[in-house]
Amino acid sequence: MKKPYVFITRRLPEETLGNLQEFADVRMWPYEEEPIPRETLLKEAKRADGLLTMLSDKIDAELLTNAPHLKVVANLAVGYDNIDVDKATSRGIAICNTPDVLSDTTADLTFALLMATARRLIESAEYVKGGHWKNWGPLLLAGTDIHHKTIGIIGMGRIGRAVAKRATGFEMEILYHNRSRNEEVEQELGAAYCSFDEIVERSDFLVCLAPLTAQTRGMFNEQVFKKMKPSAIFVNASRGDVVDEQALYHALTNGEIKAAGLDVFQNEPIGADHPLLSLPNVVAIPHIGSASVETRMVMAELAGRNIANVLTGNKPEAIVNEKVLS
Numbered sequence: 001m002k003k004p005y006v007f008i009t010r011r012l013p014e015e016t017l018g019n020l021q022e023f024a025d026v027r028m029w030p031y032e033e034e035p036i037p038r039e040t041l042l043k044e045a046k047r048a049d050g051l052l053t054m055l056s057d058k059i060d061a062e063l064l065t066n067a068p069h070l071k072v073v074a075n076l077a078v079g080y081d082n083i084d085v086d087k088a089t090s091r092g093i094a095i096c097n098t099p100d101v102l103s104d105t106t107a108d109l110t111f112a113l114l115m116a117t118a119r120r121l122i123e124s125a126e127y128v129k130g131g132h133w134k135n136w137g138p139l140l141l142a143g144t145d146i147h148h149k150t151i152g153i154i155g156m157g158r159i160g161r162a163v164a165k166r167a168t169g170f171e172m173e174i175l176y177h178n179r180s181r182n183e184e185v186e187q188e189l190g191a192a193y194c195s196f197d198e199i200v201e202r203s204d205f206l207v208c209l210a211p212l213t214a215q216t217r218g219m220f221n222e223q224v225f226k227k228m229k230p231s232a233i234f235v236n237a238s239r240g241d242v243v244d245e246q247a248l249y250h251a252l253t254n255g256e257i258k259a260a261g262l263d264v265f266q267n268e269p270i271g272a273d274h275p276l277l278s279l280p281n282v283v284a285i286p287h288i289g290s291a292s293v294e295t296r297m298v299m300a301e302l303a304g305r306n307i308a309n310v311l312t313g314n315k316p317e318a319i320v321n322e323k324v325l326s
């Protein structure tokens with residue numbers, strides 16, 4: 001019998017593929033950083049039974065309607081806003097992701113970004129490396145305290161909770177806003193639920209971890225930045241499209257907020273000419289939330305198992321549109 005065909009859109013270490021190769025014909029795009037051209041992706045999707053995709057691959061209606069054999073798309077990310085889930089569901093294609101396994105790693109990065117922005121770590125490191133450190137000064141590169149401040153977490157899912165846990169170590173007041181209340185987090189970590197307006201107004205650190213949806217797209221706009229404290233720091237580790245970047249630029253240059261730490265951008269990858277990069281009060285990093293070697297290996301293994309399970313008629317460990325299984 002002909003083996004199912006599985007295509008992986010970036011080079012992954014062979015050892016992460018587990019037993020996928022035993023029952024499937026597995027091919028992968030041979031480059032780790034260079035993205036697969038759209039035409040090649042469409043061609044591969046046309047013959048694939050399973051696709052292992054990256055968050056940068058657009059898995060849209062065009063691709064899904066021209067993939068007659070496709071049964072599963074396993075995204076190497078917890079977020080899946082790059083995939084038209086409704087279209088996939090209507091075609092009976094399972095969409096899988098990689099939740100849980102990356103929560104602590106992404107929370108570590110989010111907190112590191114918050115700290116780097118507050119304490120001006122990147123600016124300070126560049127200052128030393130650039131040979132500018134000639135004297136010590138009492139306010140030389142002085143930043144903002146983190147301990148005992150108020151952190152506002154927008155999106156209290158698994159990553160939000162892991163960030164809140166880290167904030168307890170800094171004795172921070174923890175506020176959160178989410179689609180629904182999370183009483184466990186309230187009891188365990190002392191987090192207080194707030195309306196969106198209240199969290200925006202009260203937070204010293206406003207941290208976005210909410211997924212990108214029709215409701216969250218552009219939620220951080222001109223009005224929101226105007227309501228924040230002028231001393232507040234905005235941190236985004238979810239998706240760039242939750243922010244109106246022009247409004248953020250305006251807020252940062254007009255003293256409406258103090259600084260921003262950004263792991264994600266509206267049109268990734270951004271070039272060196274992106275206006276936000278010209279600002280000293282912006283710390284920008286290239287969407288590396290879950291990028292530790294350990295976690296990326298575990299994510300790849302989970303994505304591989306998700307494909308293997310769907311193609312062998314078993315329930316995958318992480319599926320976004322469970323109703324396609326029934």
Ligand code: DGY
Binds near residue numbers: 080288
């Ligand atoms: C995800 O998994 O969605 C994260 O954005 C990766 O860093």
